[in-house]
Amino acid sequence: MIDIRNLDVIFGHGSKLHHAVRDFSMKIEAGQSYGLVGESGSGKTTVLRALAGLLDRVARVSGDMSVAQEQLQGQQRSREFRRRVQMVFQDPFGSLHPRHTVDTILSEPARVHRLDRIEDRVVQALEEVGLDASFRFRYPHQISGGQRQRVSVARALITEPEIVLLDEPTSALDVSVQAEVLNLLMRLKRDHGLTYVLVSHNLAVIAHMCEALSVMQNGGVVETMGVQQLRDHTPAMPYTQQLMTASLGSDRAAIDAFEEFA
Amino acid sequence: MNESPLLRVEDLQVSYNTPTGIVNAVSGVSFELGREKLGIVGESGSGKSQTGRAILGLTATGGLVRAQRLEFDGKDLLNADARTMRRIRGNRISMIMQDPKYSLNPVMSIGAQIEEAFLVHHPSSKDEARERTLDMLRAVKIRAPERVYKAYPHEVSGGMGQRVMIAMMMIPEPDIIIADEPTSALDVTVQLQVLAVLDDMLSERGMGLIFISHDLNLVASFCDRILVMYGGKVVEECAAADLEQAKHPYTRGLLNCLPSLDGGSDELPVLRRDPSWLNATEVP
Ligand SMILES: Nc1ncnc2c1ncn2[C@@H]1O[C@H](COP(=O)(O)OP(=O)(O)OP(=O)(O)O)[C@@H](O)[C@H]1O
Ligand SMILES: Nc1ncnc2c1ncn2[C@@H]1O[C@H](COP(=O)(O)OP(=O)(O)OP(=O)(O)O)[C@@H](O)[C@H]1O
Ligand SMILES: [Mg+2]
Ligand SMILES: [Mg+2]
Numbered sequence: 001m002i003d004i005r006n007l008d009v010i011f012g013h014g015s016k017l018h019h020a021v022r023d024f025s026m027k028i029e030a031g032q033s034y035g036l037v038g039e040s041g042s043g044k045t046t047v048l049r050a051l052a053g054l055l056d057r058v059a060r061v062s063g064d065m066s067v068a069q070e071q072l073q074g075q076q077r078s079r080e081f082r083r084r085v086q087m088v089f090q091d092p093f094g095s096l097h098p099r100h101t102v103d104t105i106l107s108e109p110a111r112v113h114r115l116d117r118i119e120d121r122v123v124q125a126l127e128e129v130g131l132d133a134s135f136r137f138r139y140p141h142q143i144s145g146g147q148r149q150r151v152s153v154a155r156a157l158i159t160e161p162e163i164v165l166l167d168e169p170t171s172a173l174d175v176s177v178q179a180e181v182l183n184l185l186m187r188l189k190r191d192h193g194l195t196y197v198l199v200s201h202n203l204a205v206i207a208h209m210c211e212a213l214s215v216m217q218n219g220g221v222v223e224t225m226g227v228q229q230l231r232d233h234t235p236a237m238p239y240t241q242q243l244m245t246a247s248l249g250s251d252r253a254a255i256d257a258f259e260e261f262a
Numbered sequence: 263m264n265e266s267p268l269l270r271v272e273d274l275q276v277s278y279n280t281p282t283g284i285v286n287a288v289s290g291v292s293f294e295l296g297r298e299k300l301g302i303v304g305e306s307g308s309g310k311s312q313t314g315r316a317i318l319g320l321t322a323t324g325g326l327v328r329a330q331r332l333e334f335d336g337k338d339l340l341n342a343d344a345r346t347m348r349r350i351r352g353n354r355i356s357m358i359m360q361d362p363k364y365s366l367n368p369v370m371s372i373g374a375q376i377e378e379a380f381l382v383h384h385p386s387s388k389d390e391a392r393e394r395t396l397d398m399l400r401a402v403k404i405r406a407p408e409r410v411y412k413a414y415p416h417e418v419s420g421g422m423g424q425r426v427m428i429a430m431m432m433i434p435e436p437d438i439i440i441a442d443e444p445t446s447a448l449d450v451t452v453q454l455q456v457l458a459v460l461d462d463m464l465s466e467r468g469m470g471l472i473f474i475s476h477d478l479n480l481v482a483s484f485c486d487r488i489l490v491m492y493g494g495k496v497v498e499e500c501a502a503a504d505l506e507q508a509k510h511p512y513t514r515g516l517l518n519c520l521p522s523l524d525g526g527s528d529e530l531p532v533l534r535r536d537p538s539w540l541n542a543t544e545v546p
Pocket of ligand 4: 310311312360440
């Protein structure tokens with residue numbers, strides 16, 4: 001379904017030049033949930049943005065990307081691609097327009113893609129994420145963080161996509177809302193046969209949701225594995241082993257023994 | 263750790279008068295903070311951020327703050343004038359806000375912002391401020407401090423922005439740091455390393471920390487003591503190491519919601535809220 005080969009992304013020039021993604025490859029089957037974990041700043045969000053075609057004029061992007069056998073050209077994306085591939089952004093506070101109501105936020109993509117029955121779709125999308133119609137005419141600051149994140153998911157679903165790119169969908173949420181959002185994502189995947197790429201720092205979330213994952217560091221892939229290897233705590237690479245140790249919580253002796261992997 | 267507390271909060275109440283009625287964001291929170299790491303956990307909307315903001319006098323307009331006592335280092339914060347509060351903020355108590363990118367100035371380079379925080383409290387040369395700023399970026403494990411120094415907030419990743427905020431709050435070396443979800447966007451390794459740096463600074467300088475977080479495992483392993491909030495109240499308090507054995511059904515419910523690293527892709531249990539939790543008095 002998704003095939004990325006030798007992706008490179010370079011931001012800036014001169015002293016601000018930064019090679020954010022280096023020789024990155026990833027292959028995802030239709031209907032899979034694929035996890036992307038790794039160091040902060042290692043390029044996870046940038047990979048999703050490159051795939052979604054959001055880096056035009058922002059960065060130099062090279063490599064081969066194809067989605068459902070269609071070869072992608074640079075950062076140009078067809079309208080149909082933009083309908084089929086949706087992204088839920090990392091920052092639920094920044095990604096919803098503060099002066100638009102939930103109704104406007106949800107109808108906009110439907111209008112852009114010239115879909116019919118917009119009102120029905122809005123109500124249905126809200127219902128799918130567990131928000132009743134009373135939320136329709138509220139503004140983002142009038143709902144809680146967890147509800148905002150559910151609106152972001154609803155916005156991604158309104159165009160009936162096949163692929164959803166989820167960038168830290170639950171890191172801003174408390175554990176009870178996280179459980180609700182993860183259950184929701186699982187149900188939607190079952191009901192609509194969606195393919196997910198899920199970026200998360202939380203290895204337990206990845207272990208719960210995904211079938212396979214790649215571990216990133218410094219713009220490249222350190223290791224790719226099936227989820228069982230993660231659940232068995234048997235990653236091959238030292239960087240990933242250290243990540244697993246760290247996810248067990250704060251232990252000063254372990255932290256002092258952490259190594260730098262460059 | 264049992265000397266006189268840095269901060270005393272008694273029966274703190276924060277309420278908002280809204281067109282649809284009064285919202286009680288915080289309803290009767292009491293605690294003391296010594297030279298220790300106090301964790302505050304609880305679901306979204308339970309009043310964690312509002313508690314932190316009220317201590318610093320940063321309650322939004324329209325909000326009413328009341329308390330039997332709100333004291334820092336023997337000084338009354340509730341009736342302090344604006345000038346006194348300004349001096350306390352940043353200099354003696356600093357807060358790391360929940361939304362880092364909102365709190366950073368989008369049109370000022372990151373280096374200039376940290377330098378500014380340093381210079382307010384340490385008048386010194388431009389060169390020294392620059393050196394201290396780069397040191398601080400290194401301390402929070404930024405890999406390319408020179409690049410990030412020159413970058414603007416939109417040019418750094420989510421986790422880098424959070425570390426910049428942490429650097430800014432640590433650089434004035436305050437007595438108390440209130441950190442609201444300071445590391446939610448960091449990978450787990452960097453998260454622990456940054457917290458270790460913060461921990462060293464806290465113990466070297468005898469500072470107090472209020473650590474607000476959704477991450478129950480992290481709070482249990484990093485903090486000394488934990489307050490569990492629900493509906494604007496503290497419903498349970500325990501030693502951090504004992505969180506696993508928490509008794510309150512709400513705290514147990516939160517613990518049960520966590521997905522497990524060992525897998526299982528069934529439905530996660532969700533919290534079933536019980537209205538009676540709001541009436542129960544605090545479990546001491
Ligand atoms: N618009 C931009 N201009 C310049 N550099 C950028 C830009 N966007 C991202 N970068 C840089 O690219 C690198 C990768 O960033 P990215 O946001 O992909 O990281 P990430 O893996 O998502 O990190 P996090 O887990 O912290 O969100 C970072 O070093 C960042 O500073
Ligand atoms: N300006 C305001 N006007 C009215 N109500 C408000 C205002 N600010 C906050 N509240 C309400 O106060 C309550 C407590 O909010 P607070 O931000 O302290 O929650 P929190 O525990 O920090 O949640 P989260 O984990 O989502 O950050 C919420 O119900 C919120 O809706
Ligand atoms: Mg990111
Ligand atoms: Mg909060």
